[in-house]
Amino acid sequence: MGGRIARLTRFGAAVFGVAFGVSLLMPAVPAAAHNQLTGSSPRDGARVAEAPERVELRFLARLDEDTTKVTVTGPDNVDAAGGEPRFSGNRVSVPFTPGAAGLYVVGYRLVSGDGHPITGEVRFTLTTGTPADPTPEPTAAADPTAIGTAASTPAPVTPEAATPMPMSDESSGGGWWWAAVAVLLLLAVLAAARLIRRRAARRG
Incomplete structure (x- = not known):
């Protein structure tokens, strides 16, 4: 009798272990399906003195060209994308036109x-830009009888950093996966109990 109980106990423990292992593997499925940014060139927050020819974004999974959109804006919200994006697996790059x-x-x-x-953004600072057009010097009055007049020179315009619209990543809830794991564990326990009762009835 003691040996039979020990065997049934070991069998129940094995079933529970298999169910627990499955529950650990299941949450990895939605994580793999949920894409996300893994890196960029220039990197987020970088300060670069030499403008890159292209801006590249790298993601966790392969990108769909039809549903992936990339924009590049500079100071004063000026468009800095020099062409259409180019895709290569999980990477996308856009020609960069510095301003x-x-x-x-x-x-x-x-x-x-x-x-x-999924939406997001990468920011970097270009420390050197294209030179501004020279401001023409004001000419003096041609009338020799005119008393000296002060000519005012317009103050140079300092480009201000663009204030982009914030973009936030959308996350997906995973509560239903844990509910599925709980149901799976319950079914495994019920199956083990039923098998124990059946074996006990056969040997009783």
């Missing part, structure tokens, strides 16, 4: 493999 020195924002929007839209 004035200041903050540049690379915004992206894509649809993840689980159907959820």
Whole structure:
């Protein structure tokens, strides 16, 4: 009798272990389907003196060209994208057209493999920009009888960093996965109990 109980106990423990292992693996499925940014060039927050030819974004999973949008804006919200984006697996790059020195924002929007839209941005600062047009010097009055008049020179305009619209990543809830794991564990326990009763009835 004691040996039979020990065998049934070991069998129940094995079933519970298998169910627990499955529950640990299940949350990895939605995580793999949910895409996210893994890196960029220039990196987020970088300060660069030499403007790059292209801006590149790298993601966790392959990108869909039809649902992925990338924008590049510079100071005063000036468009700094020099062409259409180029895709290569999980990477996308956009030609960069530098303007004035200041903050540049690379915004992206894509649809993840689980159907959820993801938005975000990468910011970097260009420390050197294209030179501004020279301001013409004011000419003196041609009338020799005119008493000296002060000519005012307009103050140089300092480019201000653009203030992009904030973009936030959308996260997906995963509560239903834990509910599925709980149901799976319950079914495993019920199956083990039923098998124990059946074996006990056969040997009783």
